[in-house]
Amino acid sequence: MGLSLALTPVATDFLSALAERLLAERERWPLWLPVFLGVGIGLYFALPGEPPSWHGPVALLGLMAALAFSRGRLALFLVLAPALAVAVGFCGAQLRSNLMAAPVVERHTGALMLEGVVGEVEMLPDGGMRVTLAQLSLDKEDVVVPTKARIRVKPVKPGQVAQPITAGDRIRVRAMLMPPPQPAMPGAFDFARFAWFKQLGAVGSALGQPELLSAGEAKGWRADWTIAVNELRHAITARILAVLPDDRGAVSAALTTGDQMPISAPMMQAYRDSGLAHILSISGLHITMAAGLVFVGLRSLMALIPALALRYPIKKWSAGLAILFALFYTLLAGSPVPAQRSFFMTGLILLAVLLDRVALSMRLVAWAAVVILLWEPEELIGPSFQMSFAAVVALISAYETLTPKQVAWRQAHPGWLEGAGLYVFGVVMSTLIAGTATAVYGVYHFNRFAVWSVVANMIAVPLTGFWVMPWALLMFLLLPLGLEEWALVPMGWGVEGVNVVAVWVASWPSSAVTVPILPQGGMVVFTLGGAWLCIWKKSWRFWGLLPMALGLASMALVSQPDLLVDSRGDAFAIRTADGRLLINGKGGRILKETWTRRAGPQASEYWPKKSSSRDGFLRCDALGCIWRKDGRVVALVKDETTPEAACAGADVVISSVPLRGACRGTKVVVDRFDLWRRGPHALWFGPEGVRIETVAGWQGDRPWAWHPHPRKKKAEAPVRPPVQTDREDDDDD
Secondary structure, three states, rough: OOHHHHHHHHHHHHHHHHHHHHHHHHHHHHHHHHHHHHHHHHHHHHEEEOOOOHHHHHHHHHHHHHHHHHOOHHHHHHHHHHHHHHHHHHHHHHHHHHHOOOOOOOOOOOOEEEEEEEEEEOOOOOEEEEEEEEEEOOOOOOOOOEEEEEEEEEEOOOOOOOOOOOOOOEEEEEEEEEEEOOOOOOOOOOOOHHHHHHOOEEEEEOOOOEEEEEEOOOOOOOHHHHHHHHHHHHHHHHHHHHHEEEEEEEHHHHHHHHEEEOOHHHHHHHHHHHHOHHHOOOOOHHHHHHHHHHHHHHHHHHHOHHHHHHHHHHHHHHHHOOOOOOOOHHHHHOOOOOHHHHHHHHHHHHHHHHOOOOOHHHHHHHHHHHHHHHHHHHHHHHHHHHHHHHHHHHHHHHHHHHHEEEEEEEEHOOOHHHHHHHHHHHHHHHHHHHHHHHHHHHHHHHHHEOOHHHHHHHHHHEEEHHHHHHHHHHHHHHHHHHHHHHHHHHHHHHHHHHHHHHHHHHOOOOOEEEOOOOOOHHHHHHHHHHHHHHHHHOHHHHHHHHHHHHHHHHHHHHHOOOEOOOOOOOOEEEOOOOEEEOOOOOOOOOHHHHHHHOOOOOOOOOOOOEOOOHHHHHHHHEOOOEEEOEEEHHHHHHHHOHHHHOOOOOEEEEEOOOOOOOOOOOOEOHHHHHHHHHHOEEEEOOOOOOEEEEEHHHHOEEEOOOOOOOOOOOOOOOOOOOOOOOOOOOOOO
């Protein structure tokens, strides 16, 4: 009792000081709106099961009523307003999930005849293409008809003639479909969730070249608009590639139309390893540069004509035309989240010019985030949204403090040499700030860190802004005249320079390193700490450094699994004595890349077929493999004829065939049926026992989660679990 009384004055003083600080920065309160919306959206996606549809609206209505009766009570308002924003975010995410519900194929369909209207065509580096189809019809009655399907079409073989197809055409093709792939391991990229919010109910491969049934069959203004934009993108990309060869043209196309598919795999990897991958994605950098160049260029040109400059508001005219071009550029790029955010912010800034108002940058970012979170709540959990807003918020927050000091220094040092030095300082600082802000989210999503990204960006970003983008704008102006080559050739020189920088920096020692997993909870704590640091302006903002440090420190608490197995029991990975992953060579490229990124580097040795591993703990024969780990015997069974012999004496059994109780004396048994029902498994072996995590358990009971559907029983054959083929074809990690 005495202790509680002694603490009361301390608590009172702390609350009073906190209230004073909050009131002193009340103009920054609205900036927290997207943060609390994001908390509500994050809560929805973090739930282990789909909540009843009435929970969110009831909470929302209750909080609205409570807030209406809290007038004049500041403390109550400060509690209820954030709670209401959280409820709005939660309801928005659940509503969006329900609205995007669409049929999903239940299992591998086998070969079938597929008809549909082409929604999008993406050219691939190998000469093939990826086609998204809608308005589908199938020749099999027992297959669920999805709303959309994405299939990969192989390149045309020599001597084979393929009909050209574009968006809006109805085509027929023989193909195999399958459900959108589930994560390769618990915690990995969930393409099935991504596909759910795109209404993509199937992915697959074409077994031949598509047959054109009719051209331009899509109807309605929305379809016409989408088709027109896609056709324009592909037409511009084709004309760029006709002038600029290889990766020079492919990167130029990515910078102007957002189409990254033609870029070769080695060049794309070089951009990733050098930290320049953000240049390939049309985002704030490109939209801002383009709109700024249009605004300044048009105003400068009109200023040269006295009759216009003296009689008309050329500044407002330039701002209006810059808004239209920014909108055109955003739509042409396919409206990715970074481009949406940048267009919204740039548009508001230029709108402020039209209305003779002053725009507040941090508020623009906040409102841009609110619009995107309410329109597409699922973008919150994607790398594009997180990295884009992290970079912009960090830059604005930093320059709110740095800009007054830079202006004062520049006034005291008016020379051109000092100006050049200030520019270099700005480039370095901007690269450091944006790179640091986005690095943590890159680690969370990709487990990769580009060590030399600052150096690469210091060279490539100015080259892109001052050489490549101006020529790109001129290219757009010359396209209708058929004279785009005049601008593309010099633009290609700059792009080639950026390519050289990317390849050069990527070749440096340890240019990109694989880092440990950042837990989801650690990422959330880091983000909230970063929001506290960037939103407030007073000294108490630095309290946010503590949760940011704690979030990063959570990486040390993650232990990597000792054994991984895919959903069929075909692909295995075990941890060797030196801590590396020994993978048995099956499962596909995407699965191997995911396992090695998230669970450790791959061992240099090959999986033994009828011999032992180098450390002597793994031995394989025709029946399967025996692995000894920390005093336990683990049997990896692949023989269905004598399962009892294969798992005799084992403590843990992982089987690619149904066991049907054949290994009853074993402590832990995971057979083909378990893998089919629960998806890929990850196992940890410790003194306290064996811990198992599955993809199904990690996903929870959500609409996009894997729900096994047994095949219909045949009279002559026993029921067997359906095979989930490895679907490396459409993983968009």
